[in-house]
Amino acid sequence: MTSIPARTGKQLGLVIDLDTCVGCHACAVNCKEWNTSGHTAPLTDFSPYGAGQDGVWLNRIHAYEAGLGADSRTVNFPRSCLHCAEPACVTVCPTGASYKRAEDGIVLVNAEICIGCKLCSWACPYGAREFDPDQGVMRKCTLCIDRIYNENIAEAERVPACVKACPTQARHFGDFADPNSNVSQLVAQRGGVDLMPELGYRPTNKYLPPRPRRTTVPAARPAEPTPTGTANALLRWVDRALSR
Amino acid sequence: MNPAFSVVFLTTASGAGYGLLAWLGVLNAAGVLPRSAWFGLPALAVALALIVAGLMGSTFHLGHPERAWRALSQWRSSWLSREGVMAIITFAPAGGFGLAWLVLGAAAPATVALGLAAALCGALTVFSQAMIYASLKPIRQWHQGAVPVNFLLLGAFSGAACLAALSGGAAVPVVVALAFGVAALAAKLGYWRAIDRAPALATLASATGLGGMGPVRSLELPHTEENYLLREMGFAIGRRHARRLRAIAAGLGFALPLLLLLLALVGLGPAPTAAAALAALAGVYVERWLFFAEATHTVTLYYGRAA
Numbered sequence: 001m002t003s004i005p006a007r008t009g010k011q012l013g014l015v016i017d018l019d020t021c022v023g024c025h026a027c028a029v030n031c032k033e034w035n036t037s038g039h040t041a042p043l044t045d046f047s048p049y050g051a052g053q054d055g056v057w058l059n060r061i062h063a064y065e066a067g068l069g070a071d072s073r074t075v076n077f078p079r080s081c082l083h084c085a086e087p088a089c090v091t092v093c094p095t096g097a098s099y100k101r102a103e104d105g106i107v108l109v110n111a112e113i114c115i116g117c118k119l120c121s122w123a124c125p126y127g128a129r130e131f132d133p134d135q136g137v138m139r140k141c142t143l144c145i146d147r148i149y150n151e152n153i154a155e156a157e158r159v160p161a162c163v164k165a166c167p168t169q170a171r172h173f174g175d176f177a178d179p180n181s182n183v184s185q186l187v188a189q190r191g192g193v194d195l196m197p198e199l200g201y202r203p204t205n206k207y208l209p210p211r212p213r214r215t216t217v218p219a220a221r222p223a224e225p226t227p228t229g230t231a232n233a234l235l236r237w238v239d240r241a242l243s244r
Numbered sequence: 245m246n247p248a249f250s251v252v253f254l255t256t257a258s259g260a261g262y263g264l265l266a267w268l269g270v271l272n273a274a275g276v277l278p279r280s281a282w283f284g285l286p287a288l289a290v291a292l293a294l295i296v297a298g299l300m301g302s303t304f305h306l307g308h309p310e311r312a313w314r315a316l317s318q319w320r321s322s323w324l325s326r327e328g329v330m331a332i333i334t335f336a337p338a339g340g341f342g343l344a345w346l347v348l349g350a351a352a353p354a355t356v357a358l359g360l361a362a363a364l365c366g367a368l369t370v371f372s373q374a375m376i377y378a379s380l381k382p383i384r385q386w387h388q389g390a391v392p393v394n395f396l397l398l399g400a401f402s403g404a405a406c407l408a409a410l411s412g413g414a415a416v417p418v419v420v421a422l423a424f425g426v427a428a429l430a431a432k433l434g435y436w437r438a439i440d441r442a443p444a445l446a447t448l449a450s451a452t453g454l455g456g457m458g459p460v461r462s463l464e465l466p467h468t469e470e471n472y473l474l475r476e477m478g479f480a481i482g483r484r485h486a487r488r489l490r491a492i493a494a495g496l497g498f499a500l501p502l503l504l505l506l507l508a509l510v511g512l513g514p515a516p517t518a519a520a521a522l523a524a525l526a527g528v529y530v531e532r533w534l535f536f537a538e539a540t541h542t543v544t545l546y547y548g549r550a551a
Binding site for chain 2: 025053056057068071075079094095096097117118123124125126197207
């Protein structure tokens, strides 16, 4: 049913730390690798080795420049499904293929009944859903439901593929319904923000803004006094030559 | 937004079809249409043909057309589902209207009642269709109260133009088409004015949460090629030529048919009304194409474009 559950038991999601993300795309690549063979498989690629490559990715890494002048920063910005509390992508779905799970708040697509009308992708302000023209259905992040509940893999690995891959631990997975969870604590400590809060989708995933600079830009050092007092002509020449 | 042919065709053809159906029901109830079944049934057949062509066409853009029946299940939350349900419900009074006209005659109370019921159902179908777009928050040009008003008036106008042609230039349908043509044009001009002035829903600063650091600029895109999002949501050709396309839609879809209807009214016979109906349909098609092509989606903010 495409009605949204009034409240969900758990509220699973991600915290993405824009301070430590280095923009390496490892999360996106591991997402693609895992999901093209797991629950969501396949994530179709067209012309993968030729010109005009085109394919379904559930995670896309942008880079922005924020601020002006010496205070400007390059900010790498991974963009994927935010598993909103008010996901219009779910309510617009005419078939019930799009749904939000009551037990953990994860937003999923049932590819068995999706008719591929694409309306859900129009309803998502964040561009989290990508249509697969080969399979004729909509694809999206599943928060790796086939990893996080997978009893066949070691418990430490039961996190989404993107979180597992991140070399700088810029991605954190946890339960936002629990105020003591790692993700809730991070959001409280670092002032985690919602994306496009004005649209009212109430995203679950939060982004941690880059920390302020620790030091200001050092002032230019005064020029070293040049040793001009020496009587040795050779040394004076060496000094001039090396000072050029 | 990418103006998919099937969706533009669906809303244009079915809008005119429901408009024609509604005017048949309403004007028959008012007793101002020819009573002959030779008029009523072919006119009703044209209306149903436009509706069915539109509905069939809409399935072509689906990834899985064979699953289209599933779209009837989520009417509690989805306007697309409601449109499908209303479209199917409308066939009942519309079919009954035709049958009653044939068996009982146009003036029979049952015929009148079924005609009015078909008109109401048709209007609700077009309203649901418009709400599919009007309910989408990320698209500021669509998320407007003016959108259902536009859809209803454009359907009423193009349907009335068809009825004017089918009735051979009868005075009442021609006057109705003229009146609704003027109203639809006014609504369309108001809509264009409104979307030109409407502020952006979100900014790159709010989309990234980086606004506190100062101005935000896109530095590098995630991919070098076009992807689904940019093709579907980043369609830019419509906006580049919006001014000219608006002029074409206004001229072809409104000014020309209104002029032709006036000519029919002053007694140049039924020929101008047929041309008026065709011009109105073509003009509404251009207008509907533009309705899609001019619309922007907030996802393009992430790619450093306006939305």
